[in-house]
Every structure is written in structure tokens, then in C-alpha cells.
Amino acid sequence: MADEKLTSQKENFSEWYNQVVLRADLADYSPVRGCMVVKPYGWALWENMQSQLDRRFKETGHVNAAFPMLIPKSFFEKEKEHVEGFSPELAVVTVGGGQELDEPLVIRPTSETIIGHMYAKWIKSYRDLPVLINQWANVVRWEMRTRLFLRTLEFFWQEGHTAHATAEEAQEETLRMLDVYADFAINEAAVPVIKGVKSESEKFAGAVNTYSIEAMMGDTKALQAGTSHNLGQNFAKAFDIKYLDQNNTLQYCWTTSWGVSTRFVGAIIMTHGDDNGLILPPRLAPYQVVIVPIYKNEEERSKVMEAVESVRKQLSGFRVKVDDRTEVTPGFKYHEWELRGVPLRLEIGPKDVEKNSVMAARRDIPGRAGKSILSQDQLAGQVQDLLDTIQAALLKRATDFRDANIHDVSSYDELKQVVESGWANAFWCGCADCEAKIKEETKATSRCQPFDQDRSQKGACVVCGKETDRRTYFSKAY
RNA sequence: CGGGGUGUAGCGCAGUUGGCAGCGCACCGCGUUUGGGACGCGGGGGUCCGCGGUUCAAGUCCGCGCACCCCGACCA
Numbered sequence: 001m002a003d004e005k006l007t008s009q010k011e012n013f014s015e016w017y018n019q020v021v022l023r024a025d026l027a028d029y030s031p032v033r034g035c036m037v038v039k040p041y042g043w044a045l046w047e048n049m050q051s052q053l054d055r056r057f058k059e060t061g062h063v064n065a066a067f068p069m070l071i072p073k074s075f076f077e078k079e080k081e082h083v084e085g086f087s088p089e090l091a092v093v094t095v096g097g098g099q100e101l102d103e104p105l106v107i108r109p110t111s112e113t114i115i116g117h118m119y120a121k122w123i124k125s126y127r128d129l130p131v132l133i134n135q136w137a138n139v140v141r142w143e144m145r146t147r148l149f150l151r152t153l154e155f156f157w158q159e160g161h162t163a164h165a166t167a168e169e170a171q172e173e174t175l176r177m178l179d180v181y182a183d184f185a186i187n188e189a190a191v192p193v194i195k196g197v198k199s200e201s202e203k204f205a206g207a208v209n210t211y212s213i214e215a216m217m218g219d220t221k222a223l224q225a226g227t228s229h230n231l232g233q234n235f236a237k238a239f240d241i242k243y244l245d246q247n248n249t250l251q252y253c254w255t256t257s258w259g260v261s262t263r264f265v266g267a268i269i270m271t272h273g274d275d276n277g278l279i280l281p282p283r284l285a286p287y288q289v290v291i292v293p294i295y296k297n298e299e300e301r302s303k304v305m306e307a308v309e310s311v312r313k314q315l316s317g318f319r320v321k322v323d324d325r326t327e328v329t330p331g332f333k334y335h336e337w338e339l340r341g342v343p344l345r346l347e348i349g350p351k352d353v354e355k356n357s358v359m360a361a362r363r364d365i366p367g368r369a370g371k372s373i374l375s376q377d378q379l380a381g382q383v384q385d386l387l388d389t390i391q392a393a394l395l396k397r398a399t400d401f402r403d404a405n406i407h408d409v410s411s412y413d414e415l416k417q418v419v420e421s422g423w424a425n426a427f428w429c430g431c432a433d434c435e436a437k438i439k440e441e442t443k444a445t446s447r448c449q450p451f452d453q454d455r456s457q458k459g460a461c462v463v464c465g466k467e468t469d470r471r472t473y474f475s476k477a478y
Numbered sequence: 479c480g481g482g483g484u485g486u487a488g489c490g491c492a493g494u495u496g497g498c499a500g501c502g503c504a505c506c507g508c509g510u511u512u513g514g515g516a517c518g519c520g521g522g523g524g525u526c527c528g529c530g531g532u533u534c535a536a537g538u539c540c541g542c543g544c545a546c547c548c549c550g551a552c553c554a
Contacts, residue, residue: 005515014548033546088552110554144479144552151553204554212554224554263554294513331514349513359513367514478554 006339008275013219014147020269021148024278024340034146034153038262041340044286046156046262050136052188052284053158053260056180062132062160067114069138070105075113079238082112085205089141091153107140112206112231112257115161116239123253126165126245130173134160149266150223150478157261163241163253167232170254174230177258178211181226189264190281190395191215191271192402193225194473196448201432204257208232214447214473216402217270220422222447222477225267228258266478271398272364278341279363281394282387287321289383290342292333294349303353307376311348311358314379318387338363343390344383352376364390364397406473412462415474419444423475427459427468434463438474447473 006023007015021027026042038046054064073092077083091107094100108114119131136158146152160177164170178195185193193213203210207229215225235241236252245251272279282288293308295301305324312322321342323333330347337345347359356377362370374382405422409415418424419442428434428446439445449472458469 029546031545085553139554141553143554145548145550155554157554227554259554261554292513296512326512329512329514329516331512331516333515334513335515347513351513 006275006277009218009273010275013270016273016275017266017270018148020273020277020339026265026269026278027148029148032153034143036148036152036154038156041286042265045265045268045280045284048284048286049184049189049260049264050158053180053184054134054136056184057134057158057160060132060176060180062134062162064135065133066135066137067108067111067118069108071108071111071114073104073106075117076106078113079206079235081234082206082238086110086141089143091140091142108137109139109141110257110259111135111137111139111159112161112235112255113239116235116241116255119161119163119253119255120240120242123163123241123243126243129163129165129243129253130169131163132160132173133162134158147266147478149262149269151263155261155263157259159257159259162256163236164255165243165245165251165253167254170232170256171230174209174211174228174256174258177256178213178226178228181213181228181258181260184260185213185215185225185264185267186395188281188283189268189271190283190391190398191225191264191267192395192399194448194450195452196450196473198227198448199430199435199446199472201435202446204229206231206234208234212448215267215271216398216405216423216475217267217478218273218401219270220405220475222423222473222475223263223267223270224447224477225264226258226260229256231255231257272394273341274366276335276366277339279394280341280343282343282391285341285343286319287337287342288319288387289315289321289344289346290333290337291320291322291346291348292330292337293322293324294330294347296350300350304348304350307348307353311346311376311379314376315383317380318383334361338366344386346374346383360386362386362390364393409462410459415444415462416442419475423447423473425471425473426462428470428472428474429461429464429466429468430470430472431461431464431466434461437463442474444474444476447475447477449473 006019009016025039027039028037030037086109093105138154138156140154143151162173182193182195185191193215195213198210198212209230211228212224213226215223217223233252235255241253242250291308293304295304312320343363345361352358358374360372360374406425407418407422409418409424409426415424415426435446449470453471455469458467461468
């Protein structure tokens with residue numbers, strides 16, 4: 001596997017990305033164009049992400065359920081914007097059991113329609129509200145161009161779907177889940193994200209408002225890492241989701257939906273990775289620690305392996321891999337586990353047995369500078385400290401990189417220049433024409449209008465000059 | 479769907495004028511190695527993308543398909 005140098009990020013970021021995904025053994029191409037096989041190492045990473053997200057969903061009152069993958073095609077014709085948004089990318093089943101179907105079935109691209117249909121059946125009274133359901137599922141969207149994890153025909157995600165009695169509650173829920181995503185991204189994945197509102201043209205098909213967390217990748221392009229939609233009463237009206245309020249009056253519900261997908265794996269790869277490969281944040285890494293034993297002969301081997309065993313026992317509270325392969329040398333293992341992003345490597349050889357020590361190597365600091373000698377006594381505490389340090393260092397590095405590549409711009413020329421290698425923070429009037437012009441001429445799109453901004457300042461829209469108090473990020477994006 | 483490219487061993491590729499299908503890595507066996515990508519010897523593995531044609535003879539020439547990759551429009 002790991003027999004050659006990786007293409008460097010500087011040379012060709014996108015080639016670097018592809019090579020890392022394949023060589024780190026996260027995923028592989030499938031026989032079907034645009035689909036991917038998530039391999040055990042990649043899936044283990046996803047499972048850790050899932051459990052951190054799922055814990056947060058439960059803590060905020062949500063429960064999991066499973067809705068079917070096949071949805072009657074007619075459901076996609078009920079909400080006008082939703083139809084327009086999704087019809088070009090639907091996969092449709094027309095034959096079942098050798099018979100032409102009376103009504104074609106769509107393989108879900110997202111589940112607002114089928115869930116809306118069921119909610120209409122389940123919700124009768126204000127006492128039934130709110131309904132707070134999440135599902136972990138796979139969905140299919142017939143994309144033109146695909147890339148492993150970032151955009152595949154089939155992908156895995158969670159989609160939360162909630163129904164509320166009031167507009168205020170739905171809005172609160174929408175923002176609560178955006179906060180959950182940001183908290184996960186920052187504190188688990190060490191991916192600094194910016195929360196904000198999507199523009200009219202970038203919002204979800206059928207939503208009143210779409211909010212997102214936006215992340216900056218290592219090549220300064222943006223990646224939408226999670227979204228939360230306030231659907232207003234659009235789907236409630238299309239699917240007849242109604243309840244009787246305290247005054248015995250029939251009301252439409254207010255609904256939301258929100259999702260994070262396996263795309264986030266791509267965000268982790270492109271936020272932290274370097275020219276030696278993947279760097280995984282300790283809190284999500286499938287293996288937090290890899291132990292590489294070193295010995296020359298049978299006598300050394302038995303002593304070293306004894307120490308390795310005792311270290312492994314001390315570290316039972318961590319996700320540890322002991323690489324006891326005999327067919328490859330320690331140096332080979334160092335390179336391989338660096339490529340695969342394990343945050344901390346412990347080397348144990350004859351010298352360590354003698355001195356009751358282990359050599360620790362941090363993945364985030366290459367070479368000698370990242371190495372330190374630990375005592376075998378009270379190792380768990382030292383390892384925990386190192387992992388915490390690495391987690392914090394990754395977040396800081398990514399945050400510094402992001403901030404260094406976001407520039408306030410005050411003119412259109414400046415914006416054009418900035419989006420070639422970073423994000424532009426610009427006053428924008430919010431109109432579709434100005435946005436379209438930027439996209440047309442620079443290939444940069446509006447990412448979000450960040451919550452965190454000083455609205456007392458006014459300025460001129462970088463395109464048309466109209467006065468506004470709103471700044472928006474523009475950049476090239478995945 | 480437009481533009482470009484590629485299909486030969488698991489992967490990366492070479493294959494001249496049409497004349498026994500090869501190389502590197504990976505894999506298997508044995509031995510020596512092992513603190514930053516080890517080495518020697520031996521070995522296994524092929525529908526040359528598919529179909530049709532030309533020819534004594536096709537990986538190679540001709541025709542028609544198909545698939546995948548890259549660049550655009552579309553998207554989480």
C-alpha cells in the first residue's frame with residue numbers, strides 16, 4: 001500500500017485528497033459510477049462521528065426512527081420548490097418483481113416528503129407536539145460529478161425532522177440543531193466552523209430559511225459541513241400536517257429538517273491533513289494510539305512484547321492498535337500510520353524496556369520535534385494529556401489558518417482578487433442579481449451571512465453599491 | 479449533457495513494422511533483517527474492456543459499442 005510518496009497538497013490538492021482517501025484505506029471506488037465503498041477504517045471514523053452526534057441529538061430530546069427508502073414519485077410533486085430542486089437528480093424505480101409499477105418509486109434523496117406524509121397521519125393535537133425524530137440513513141442523488149465522501153451518488157447521513165406548534169418553536173429548533181452541529185464540529189472534529197444564514201439561491205429546496213456551518217479546507221475552498229432548515233409551513237401545507245390547538249382550531253404545523261453527512265469525513269481530511277497524509281482528531285480517530293514494538297531477535301522480542309502488553313493494559317480506556325506485524329519494519333509502520341492519521345504513536349524497543357520508558361510521537365508535529373519520552377508508569381494520564389494537547393493544537397491551527405485566509409473587502413475588484421485564494425467578507429445587498437454576477441465572474445458563491453457580525457456598521461454592496469448592514473462570506477466551494 | 483483522456487496481472491505502466499504478453503510494486507515460500515519506507519533466492523497470477531471485420535497470424539490495423547477518469551454547467 002504505502003510504498004510511494006504522496007502527491008503534495010501544494011502540487012495538486014485534489015489529487016492529494018484522492019490518494020489519501022484510497023491509501024489511508026478509508027474508502028474505495030465501487031463498480032457503479034459515483035458510488036463508494038466505505039471500508040472498515042473509514043466506517044469506524046464515521047461511527048465515532050455518529051455516536052457523538054447521536055448523543056447530542058438524544059440530549060436535546062430527539063429519538064431515532066427509520067423510514068423507508070422507496071417513496072411514491074407523486075410525493076415529490078406536492079411541494080413546488082422541492083420538485084424543482086430535486087427532480088433532476090432523482091433515481092427512479094419503475095419495475096418491481098418483473099412487473100412495471102403502477103406508480104414509479106423514487107429512491108429517497110431526502111425524506112421530508114415521506115416523513116411529512118407520516119406526520120400528517122400521526123399528529124392530531126397540540127398535545128402530540130413537538131415531534132422530534134431523527135433517522136440515520138442512506139440517500140441517493142444522481143450527481144453529475146462525484147468525489148469520494150464529498151459528493152457521491154449514494155451517501156450516508158442523519159436527517160432530523162421535527163414538527164412544532166408555533167413558528168417561534170420551529171425557529172428555535174432550527175438554531176438549536178445548528179448549534180449542536182457547530183459544537184460537534186469544533187469540539188469533536190476540531191473543525192472550526194462558521195454559523196450563518198444561506199442566501200435565497202443557496203437555500204434548501206422548499207425551506208423558508210437554511211442555516212449552515214461553513215468550514216475552510218486546506219486549499220482555502222469552503223465546504224458546507226452541515227445544514228439546518230426552517231421549513232415554515234411549506235411542507236405542512238403540502239402534506240397536510242395539521243393539529244387542533246387549545247382553542248379547538250385546526251392549525252398547520254411548523255417543521256424543520258437538518259442533516260450532516262459522510263461529507264463531513266471529507267471536511268476532516270481536508271482540514272487537518274498534511275503532506276504525510278491524514279491527521280485525525282483524537283476524539284474521533286478509530287485508533288487514538290498505535291503501538292509499534294521494536295526488536296532484533298527472539299530474546300528482545302519477548303521482553304518488548306511483555307512491555308507492550310503491559311502498556312496496552314494501562315491504556316485500556318483508549319482506542320489502541322498494537323501493530324505486531326513481523327513482515328514489515330518499524331520505519332514502514334511509522335509511515336503507514338502517519339498516512340492513516342493516528343494521532344499518537346508509541347514506540348517500544350529494548351532501550352525502553354531497559355529504561356521503563358516509551359517513545360511518543362505526535363502526528364501533528366512531524367519528525368523529531370513531535371517526539372518525547374514518557375515513563376511507563378502512570379502512562380494513561382500522560383497519553384490523555386498528549387491527546388488533549390493534539391486535539392487543541394489541531395483546532396488552533398485550523399482556526400488560525402482560516403482567519404488568516406478571510407479578508408474584509410470593500411470593492412468588487414478586491415473581492416475578485418481575494419476569492420482566488422481565500423474567503424472574502426463583503427457587504428452585499430442580498431439581491432440575486434449581484435450574487436449571480438459574482439458567481440458568473442469569479443466562480444465564488446455566497447457561503448453564508450454569519451451570525452457573528454457587527455450590524456451597527458453599514459457599507460455599500462460590493463457589486464451594486466446599495467447601502468446595507470449585512471456582510472456575507474464569498475468563496476469557491478466544494 | 480458539452481470538451482479532453484484512458485482501458486494490457488490486485489495497483490502503476492511498457493509493448494517497436496502485425497510474429498512466443500512483459501516490467502515495477504503488491505502477493506506466496508525460504509533465509510537473512512528490524513529505533514524512520516530492508517534485502518537475496520525461488521514462485522503463483524492474463525477473457526490484453528466487449529462485439530464484429532481484415533490477415534497465415536491482431537494487445538497492435540479497421541468499424542461499432544461500453545466503462546471509467548479529468549475539465550465545465552448542477553449539487554450536501
